[in-house]
Amino acid sequence: MAEATRDRVRAAIQELGFVRNESARRLRQGPSRAAYDRRATTPRPRAFGIVVEDLTNPYASDVARGAELTLNEAGHDALWLSSDHSPDKERRSLELLAEHQAAGVLIVPVGIGPADIDRVRASSGMAVVLIDHAGPDVCSVQVDHVAGGDIAAAHLLSLGRHRLAFVTGAQGPQPCAERGHGAARALAKAGGGKLFTLRQDALSPTEGQAAAHRLLKLSPVPDAVFCANDLLAIGMINELQRLGVRIPDDIAVIGYDDIELASSSAVPLTTIRQPRYAVGEEAAELALAEFAEGESHLHRQVILTPELVIRESA
Template sequence: MRRVGIKDVAALAGVSVGTVSHVLNRPEVVADATRLRVEQAIGELGFVRNGAAGTLRAGRSQVLGLVVMDVTNPFFTDIARGAEDVANGNGYVVILGNSDESDDKERNYLRVLQEQQVAGVLITPVHDDSTRLRQLRDVGTSVVLVDRAALGTDQCSVSVDNVAGGRLAAEHLLSLGHKEITFVTGPSAIRQCADRRAGVKAALRNAGIALGGGLQEVVVPAMNVASGRAAGEKLLQGKRKPRAVFCANDLLAVGVMHVLLRAGVRVPEDVMVVGYDDIYAAESAAVPLTTIRQPTYQMGRMAAELMISECEQPEQHAHQQILFQPTLVARNSTGRPV
């Protein structure tokens, strides 16, 4: 079946194409009887306006793209909700893309969003290489980094001080008497992982503990529960069983704890575990998880506010690099000092 067009609506309503256009865009200038006749024809034909064509005529889109690394992670779900609430309140809609921490998927999403001429892109990029994002900005598409600090002052970003967060987690474990920390993390190319590792190292140095003996690492390919389980199996197979484990996010921590508890390892009596993000599952886990909280919903809201400001007032807009501070939430998984 061919697509119903504006000419079909005009023919059924017995009006000109210009009148139908007025009903769609400036209904206040059309007589009530005529407007009702056009609206009835639209309903009968199931006409849907061509948003892309309208964008070309108006020179402005009301669509924002949001590309995150893992849509199954509640951390990104909360960010998306915050961004969507602000966007919806300002007459915008949000298209969500999931890169799965894949360069190829991210590249494809950015290509499609550019082709659709979205007003702007909110993104947690897989890597720091900003070539593709710079190309988007060069053609007039606004870009705001989410959960990733901008490297310069020429674009907006909303992030959390992940070095401080890693330091908070390590300092908490050190305060409970531990001298060695096992860090379960994703690829170092993900800046959040690298920054949280840097925070752990800073805490150990400040405590006078040599990194060679005080820090053990388990690197996994992805930051999800399945990778956490794989890390947990690796910890059980090691010659030296860890006593203090810090995971780069809560999903990894949940996976690690699942394996430990299934093997009869007690948390926190035998092993203490700390996560990162404070997703809903952290508090409701079999052993409520100590974690580093990030203000995820607020991050999404702030990112969308910056984006809409840049889209609607490009001349007056001033780029901002917002940096939130994380906080420690102590729960049962570290509830007993060594």
């Protein structure tokens, strides 16, 4: 094929939103020897994609696991993918799922918007469900993170702590930003107070350790810390203790998520529990419904409530 022809084909593909049909490609190639050997007559179940920001984060893997179990019970497979907080990788994940004719995608979005969702549906027919985000004309499952932040700060205030710090990620993911808004709301309801905000490069234990050093340089030093997730909180507690700070006597620390490690850390972590498995289960149910009902499907937005789990750190 001439280069000019290739350029015209590429332009048409981009304009029309074409995605390669992997099944059709394999059909043109003809059946493999393995295909001749198979004796199964039951059609292969359709797969659903689960795209999260970071599969190494226990919260994300628990959400994906809840979704997978629900999909499996309905006779479908689940494909786990991570965007690694990259819009480009997120786009490639969606293209891969469309190419393999996935029935739907459950996604924690980092870059896609309403126009992208419309293109995904139009080009592939996939059902789309957003996790931890909402949008027009799309199903979604969220936790009320503003309420979660409010609960966390209100608990710290009830302990007599008034110099609160909020430790979060540098990129300010929407759920984390909402947790900060909730904490600020609790302070406002209590008559004011200073909420210091420390932004770290990632929501990880290592960044929690780094935040501990920054925290002790503040003047005055906060007497309570609300971390945007448990990984940050566990790293912070470990480093504060190493530096001779007593938890919770000198500084109370509260996390968010209630991952499995929270209860078994050096100082069992007080945290805001997200219904992790329920988030995945609800998202899967919405995706299954949209897949089954097609254009008659009515989109729903599900909002779940977090709860306080009191342990020894605050």
